[in-house]
Structure formats: C-alpha cells, structure tokens
Amino acid sequence: MAYASRPIAVTIVLALGLSSGQAGSQEHVSIGVLAPLSGSYQSSGADIVNGAKLALDEINGAGGVLGKKVQLVQRDDACNPDQAANAATELVAAGVVAVAGGYCSSAALPELRILHTTKIPYVLDASTHPALTEHGWQDVFRTIGRTDVQGAYAAALMKHLLHATRAAVLNDGSTYSQGLAASTVGALQRDGVKVVYDSALTPGQKDYAEVAKAAADSHPDVVYFTGYYTEAAVLAKNLRAPNSTIKHFLGNGTADPSLIANGGEAVEGMIVTTSPLPQFMNGPGARHYRQAYQSAYGHAPGPYSIYEYDAVHVIARAIEQARSTKPEDISAALHALRRHDGATGEIAFDEKGDRIKPVFMAVTVKGGRFLPYAYLDASGRWVSMK
16 A cells, blocks of 8 residues: 555544444454553653554545554553553454554553453554563564663763763663663673663652762763653752763653753753654655644654654554454564655564664753754764764
C-alpha cells in the first residue's frame, strides 16, 4: 500500500469503551494505543496519541487497510505497571489486532506479557529497556533504540567529547532508568572512566539536595541522570548549588519540553542524549510530520510522537503486506519487512524485533530551548555540532 502525503483532514474515530464485538467489527480494523494519559507523564502520553492520530488520518485518507478504515482504541497506562496490565487486558477484550505505544518500560513489560498471551504484536515507540525484546517472543518490535545501545554511546560521549575521567550516575529506580544507568556504568568502566558514584533517588520528591550533594562530593567531572524529566527539573536546581563546574548530563527520558518549562534557568547548559528529536530530523518524512503536527495541534511535536506515528504506519503496512488482520500474520509481516521509509528514517527489525541501525544524538539546553550538541558520524564517533 502506498501512503500518500496529504493534508490531515479525515475525522478520527476513537473506539473508547467499545465491546469486543464492536471494536472487531467487519467495518473497521482496530489498532490499540497504550500511553500515559494521566499522572506525571501525561503530556508525553497526549503527544504520543497525537502522533497516532496523524498516522490514522493518513492511512484512512489513503483508503485504510484491506479496504477497511482503521480505528484507534486508546487506553491510559499512567506509566503504572498494575494499571498497564489492566489497560492491555482491555485492549485484548476490545479486539485490537496490534498495539503501538509504550512510553515507560516499567509499564510496557506487563503490557507485553498480556498482549503476548494472544500473540498480538506490540510495536514500542519509546520503551527502551533491553528486556522487552529479550524474551525470544516474535510479537514485540521497536521503532526506537535500546538503552544498552544508548548507554554505550553516552559513555563514549562523556569520555571522548567531554573528556571525563570521573563520572557520577544517578537513576530513579524505574525499569527504564535502572537499565540505562547499568548499561552506562558498564560502558564507562570498559572505557576506563572511573564511576565514583552510582545510586538512585526516589521519584516524586520536591527536593534532591541530599543526593545532589552526595554526587558532587564524589568529585565527578560529569553527573549523568537517567530518569525522567519531572525529577530532572528538580534535580537540576540542586545540582547547580554544590559545584557549578560539573558537567550535567541527562538521558533520553528528559528530552521533553517540560524539562525546560519546569527547570528554567537550572537546566541551561544541560546535555541530553536522545534518539533524534523531530525538530532536528532532516528527511522529507520528518519535515512532512512536523508541518502536519503543527497544523493539526497548533504547536510543535514532542520527542516521541514521531516514533508512534511510524509505529502505526508500519503496522498498517504489515497488515497490507500480510493480506490479513490475524495478529500472528501481522507479526510475521513485520519481521519480513525489509525497509519502511518512515518519518524517523529507514525502519526494519532484527530477529528480536529491535530496530536495525538505531540513531542517537545529543542536545543541549540554550536560551530556553533544545539545540543540537553532537551527532554520531558513520563510524559511530561523536562529532560536536556546537
């Protein structure tokens, strides 16, 4: 099926609270969306749903799949494992044939287990923990890179671009954050950078002065926090106080406009490793996406909606290529996909379902906005963009 680039105009049909018979009717093909629509990360969840809606409009505008319109069944997982399991169970009952989403790895893990029981493919847009694709299951995929890959690149940036010899690493105890921290610590040690502090903070606190002081007292050249933007904005204010000469470094869970809105002056100069942000992607698909998103919602897209947009599109393409809406057939078609030219670039999956050739970059906060800081060249080396 060819997906035409056109203005977003088709009305979205959201199947909220539909029965299994309704959602799985002959008139529509139902695709599920799991995202945090309440709680601390609801702005990211809303952005992800927006990306799914844009993909849906384009797919339906081009004729749908197998001659049927596609509808989205969205559920709120709140980045909470228990709520996530219930949300995934509801999607199974609603008769979805595939799911796109997964912001928090801690929620995606129970979601994946529920969906796997009925072989429903789950294409993850933001969940990066390695364990998600290490089960050997054939129904999980990612449009984004893994944390263990990002950890190695983050360590290389600290050593080769920031010339760090001592590093402090902080996580927030979540599945994603612990995974990124562990992979980064391992890579730092292999690269000969001494890890002088490796600890966790408790999410949801209003002050992290104690942990910031403990990290600073270890005399690191860099402090790397692998948690989410909510805590990062608070932590940044505390990190500035003990020692302003330390370079402050954040993982991709902080690459969100809310970091700047909540952190203000304290996050100026912060460096963030991330999968490429939409505003810095130069391909025609990315340019089209940015224009469509701005037109539809009146503001620029956040960091992960573009990966969700690609996830929905790649599911639709797999349905077309499989000539089937059976979940097992869709998964087989996703594995057989040799190349999908998405908004985030070329997409194909390896035998585990991970994206082949994931890309990473680093950005910095300057003047109240994210600006490019460094990119990986063809040989995998960091090159400064300042």
